[in-house]
Amino acid sequence: MKNIKTAVILAAGKGSRISNTANYVSKPLLKLYDMTLIERSIFNLNHKLNVKKFYIVTGYNHDAVHDFLEELKNKINVEINIVFANEWEKGNGASFLSISNIVKEDYVYVVMCDHLFNDSFFETIAEKNIENNKCYLAISKTLSQFNEFNDATKVKIKNGNISHIGKSIKAIDGFDTGFFVIASQIFKYIGNMSDEKSISLSHIMQKIADNNHLCCIEVPARSWLDIDTKEDLEKAKDFLFDAANSKSNDGPVSRYLNRPISNRITKQIANFPVKPNHISLVSFLLSLLAAIIIAFKGYSFLVLGALLAQLSSILDGCDGEVARLKNITSKYGGWFDQILDRYADLLLITGLTFHTYYLHQSLYVFLIGILAIGGSLILSYSAIVYDPASKNIQKFRMGRDVRIFIILIGSIANFPYVTLLFLALLMNIEVLRRLWVLKDKLDY
Amino acid sequence: MKNIKTAVILAAGKGSRISNTANYVSKPLLKLYDMTLIERSIFNLNHKLNVKKFYIVTGYNHDAVHDFLEELKNKINVEINIVFANEWEKGNGASFLSISNIVKEDYVYVVMCDHLFNDSFFETIAEKNIENNKCYLAISKTLSQFNEFNDATKVKIKNGNISHIGKSIKAIDGFDTGFFVIASQIFKYIGNMSDEKSISLSHIMQKIADNNHLCCIEVPARSWLDIDTKEDLEKAKDFLFDAANSKSNDGPVSRYLNRPISNRITKQIANFPVKPNHISLVSFLLSLLAAIIIAFKGYSFLVLGALLAQLSSILDGCDGEVARLKNITSKYGGWFDQILDRYADLLLITGLTFHTYYLHQSLYVFLIGILAIGGSLILSYSAIVYDPASKNIQKFRMGRDVRIFIILIGSIANFPYVTLLFLALLMNIEVLRRLWVLKDKLDY
Numbered sequence: 001m002k003n004i005k006t007a008v009i010l011a012a013g014k015g016s017r018i019s020n021t022a023n024y025v026s027k028p029l030l031k032l033y034d035m036t037l038i039e040r041s042i043f044n045l046n047h048k049l050n051v052k053k054f055y056i057v058t059g060y061n062h063d064a065v066h067d068f069l070e071e072l073k074n075k076i077n078v079e080i081n082i083v084f085a086n087e088w089e090k091g092n093g094a095s096f097l098s099i100s101n102i103v104k105e106d107y108v109y110v111v112m113c114d115h116l117f118n119d120s121f122f123e124t125i126a127e128k129n130i131e132n133n134k135c136y137l138a139i140s141k142t143l144s145q146f147n148e149f150n151d152a153t154k155v156k157i158k159n160g161n162i163s164h165i166g167k168s169i170k171a172i173d174g175f176d177t178g179f180f181v182i183a184s185q186i187f188k189y190i191g192n193m194s195d196e197k198s199i200s201l202s203h204i205m206q207k208i209a210d211n212n213h214l215c216c217i218e219v220p221a222r223s224w225l226d227i228d229t230k231e232d233l234e235k236a237k238d239f240l241f242d243a244a245n246s247k248s249n250d251g252p253v254s255r256y257l258n259r260p261i262s263n264r265i266t267k268q269i270a271n272f273p274v275k276p277n278h279i280s281l282v283s284f285l286l287s288l289l290a291a292i293i294i295a296f297k298g299y300s301f302l303v304l305g306a307l308l309a310q311l312s313s314i315l316d317g318c319d320g321e322v323a324r325l326k327n328i329t330s331k332y333g334g335w336f337d338q339i340l341d342r343y344a345d346l347l348l349i350t351g352l353t354f355h356t357y358y359l360h361q362s363l364y365v366f367l368i369g370i371l372a373i374g375g376s377l378i379l380s381y382s383a384i385v386y387d388p389a390s391k392n393i394q395k396f397r398m399g400r401d402v403r404i405f406i407i408l409i410g411s412i413a414n415f416p417y418v419t420l421l422f423l424a425l426l427m428n429i430e431v432l433r434r435l436w437v438l439k440d441k442l443d444y
Numbered sequence: 445m446k447n448i449k450t451a452v453i454l455a456a457g458k459g460s461r462i463s464n465t466a467n468y469v470s471k472p473l474l475k476l477y478d479m480t481l482i483e484r485s486i487f488n489l490n491h492k493l494n495v496k497k498f499y500i501v502t503g504y505n506h507d508a509v510h511d512f513l514e515e516l517k518n519k520i521n522v523e524i525n526i527v528f529a530n531e532w533e534k535g536n537g538a539s540f541l542s543i544s545n546i547v548k549e550d551y552v553y554v555v556m557c558d559h560l561f562n563d564s565f566f567e568t569i570a571e572k573n574i575e576n577n578k579c580y581l582a583i584s585k586t587l588s589q590f591n592e593f594n595d596a597t598k599v600k601i602k603n604g605n606i607s608h609i610g611k612s613i614k615a616i617d618g619f620d621t622g623f624f625v626i627a628s629q630i631f632k633y634i635g636n637m638s639d640e641k642s643i644s645l646s647h648i649m650q651k652i653a654d655n656n657h658l659c660c661i662e663v664p665a666r667s668w669l670d671i672d673t674k675e676d677l678e679k680a681k682d683f684l685f686d687a688a689n690s691k692s693n694d695g696p697v698s699r700y701l702n703r704p705i706s707n708r709i710t711k712q713i714a715n716f717p718v719k720p721n722h723i724s725l726v727s728f729l730l731s732l733l734a735a736i737i738i739a740f741k742g743y744s745f746l747v748l749g750a751l752l753a754q755l756s757s758i759l760d761g762c763d764g765e766v767a768r769l770k771n772i773t774s775k776y777g778g779w780f781d782q783i784l785d786r787y788a789d790l791l792l793i794t795g796l797t798f799h800t801y802y803l804h805q806s807l808y809v810f811l812i813g814i815l816a817i818g819g820s821l822i823l824s825y826s827a828i829v830y831d832p833a834s835k836n837i838q839k840f841r842m843g844r845d846v847r848i849f850i851i852l853i854g855s856i857a858n859f860p861y862v863t864l865l866f867l868a869l870l871m872n873i874e875v876l877r878r879l880w881v882l883k884d885k886l887d888y
Contacts, residue, residue, distance in 0.1 A: 339879060
């Protein structure tokens with residue numbers, strides 16, 4: 001495996017077809033979920049492919065992009081070199097050629113800054129065995145709903161190599177995803193193009209292909225997206241959302257009720273500079289409020305509190321979603337959220353216990369309430385070992401989403417004592433079940 | 445690194461000096477903490493050095509050892525070959541020679557079954573770079589209190605190689621630990637010894653040393669022990685206990701009060717076929733009983749219950765100690781114990797809460813009791829992330845041992861309400877403190 005640590009990001013174009021966007025400065029500075037395209041590109045290449053050194057080729061509105069990158073340098077621990085392409089107006093091929101005398105590495109990734117890629121895209125790239133002195137273009141055999149046929153650059157394949165590349169070729173074998181692996185040796189095949197008025201990247205790649213040096217890496221159709229127009233920006237948001245939220249071990253209530261709603265909320269709030277930990281905190285405060293309201297006497301308080309608790313449970317999904325969208329997930333953030341969730345559970349069932357006690361005036365209520373609290377907290381405690389160990393056998397996850405939903409249903413039905421009793425039984429039996437299921441099943 | 449996967453265990457001797465032990469059958473079948481020497485030897489070589497194939501050389505009371513090993517084969521997943529040494533009565537050298545035509549591997553470990561080794565011993569062996577066609581003897585430069593000078597085999601070193609080996613040599617540079625790495629090539633240097641009446645292993649090793657093929661691996665003095673006499677068996681128990689219980693992240697009450705007592709209990713009960721999970725269960729049932737007793741009205745119940753809880757907390761250390769002594773630690777066992785501990789905490793503080801309520805008849809008692817329960821359980825929940833992350837900064841671990849001890853002190857002082865309030869504050873403040881301390885400190 002070649003250990004490629006360097007990437008060239010082409011960020012010089014004007015983006016004429018998208019420049020009608022509000023507050024447009026430059027394509028690389030377009031924001032999706034409060035993160036610029038160029039920052040996301042650098043972040044992904046660094047995190048997913050371990051790229052440590054970047055050449056960013058600028059052109060249109062160079063100063064703004066330059067200032068942004070200078071500021072970014074202070075925030076992230078990678079080497080960023082800014083290369084101004086004098087002839088950027090000739091096309092992205094000219095931008096590419098501007099690095100030919102600058103890049104000293106044998107192999108570099110070359111990426112268009114207006115293309116987005118998901119995890120499976122990067123995984124495919126990382127696994128590809130790069131042969132000596134060959135260039136590679138990542139292609140998909142088909143186009144997903146995220147990309148337009150007319151805008152796409154097409155390729156034709158012959159004997160495993162790319163033989164033709166361009167927007168208007170016939171007999172198409174695949175589509176250019178805007179991601180290249182370039183062996184710097186190949187600059188010699190390109191020759192002097194300074195007399196040409198217009199130089200597209202496809203034009204240059206065709207020269208490399210003519211020398212039988214352009215291979216392909218096949219990636220899934222849904223793993224990439226090209227942003228050309230204002231409409232593409234909306235598609236890009238959906239693309240990023242899918243990419244960030246495809247994996248989960250949600251329980252049933254979360255999957256069918258909470259997630260669809262929290263997804264909508266997240267798509268809205270992620271456009272603002274809101275931090276995931278703040279969302280966790282707001283969700284917790286909502287639970288605290290819900291617990292206090294539930295503790296009051298009267299059916300209406302019970303229902304209002306339970307509804308607030310459910311709302312808090314929905315909002316509780318947003319912190320992780322926002323973090324994944326903005327690529328700012330952190331172990332601390334996850335832990336902080338989990339601890340607050342435990343306190344929210346503790347407070348809610350405490351509220352329900354006091355509400356029930358006021359109705360029934362029996363000390364048994366407290367015993368049962370305490371067992372429901374203990375069972376809930378110990379169930380979450382058990383999940384830290386149980387969840388990873390039972391990934392493949394777990395069909396119905398008994399988690400926080402189910403717990404809060406039971407409280408909601410029980411409250412609407414106005415059976416607080418039954419709800420408490422049911423929770424106490426269900427939570428503790430589930431702990432016992434987990435102890436039983438994993439018996440002799442845990443590896444050491 | 446040579447990847448040595450084969451070991452020869454010499455288990456043929458009569459063990460005359462130890463055969464006066466009660467129920468003595470054969471040295472390899474001597475039990476320490478309910479585990480035979482031969483089984484412990486196989487287990488350690490497999491787990492610590494990844495040995496997959498064993499040649500066990502038998503002699504004295506061959507049938508009994510043979511039957512034991514045949515049964516062991518069904519229990520563990522390694523290859524065991526039993527080799528009967530016809531001439532075992534000539535000495536351990538003769539036993540060693542019996543494998544010369546059987547072992548096909550280039551390198552094997554050769555180990556005396558009556559020697560014990562700790563983890564740091566095996567780590568030193570695993571890290572040693574074995575040169576081609578060289579043999580190695582693990583030596584310690586000094587003797588620990590575990591070994592007798594007169595019984596030890598001594599070595600002399602010249603130019604980094606062992607030049608002399610024997611019990612009575614002068615000018616000693618180190619001591620033979622009974623652990624060898626043997627290149628099977630060297631059998632050619634030994635020659636035919638069938639005419640000799642007595643063949644000791646030292647005698648054979650001296651021949652290898654004479655050919656400059658015996659190097660040494662230096663190990664710590666306290667990392668090994670040789671069992672020759674009945675008295676050595678008691679030393680061996682201490683040795684194994686130290687080896688099994690040297691590392692811990694105990695809290696202060698555990699370290700200075702619980703551990704010293706639980707260690708004594710463990711040394712006794714580990715001689716019987718008692719399972720760690722059963723100890724966990726007994727400790728839990730004791731806590732359950734303690735919780736019920738505490739809940740009763742009256743000072744004497746409070747104190748009796750708290751004392752039982754403290755006893756349960758002491759016993760709670762024994763399950764892990766026994767598991768480590770018998771080499772049967774398991775992830776499930778640890779998890780099972782942790783879950784039961786959480787239930788024990790839940791029940792004890794619930795008992796204390798009801799006791800306090802009977803005294804004060806105020807609903808605030810339940811609120812405070814619930815916060816003490818919640819804080820305790822969430823504190824344990826937080827420890828799963830906090831403990832590994834704070835290994836180097838944590839000086840005073842606020843864990844279960846401290847919690848139970850606070851209940852004991854508060855109960856003896858007859859301040860149940862203050863105790864409950866103190867627990868509620870302390871546990872929840874400690875959770876907040878942990879959240880604060882790890883802020884921005886967790887790696888992803």
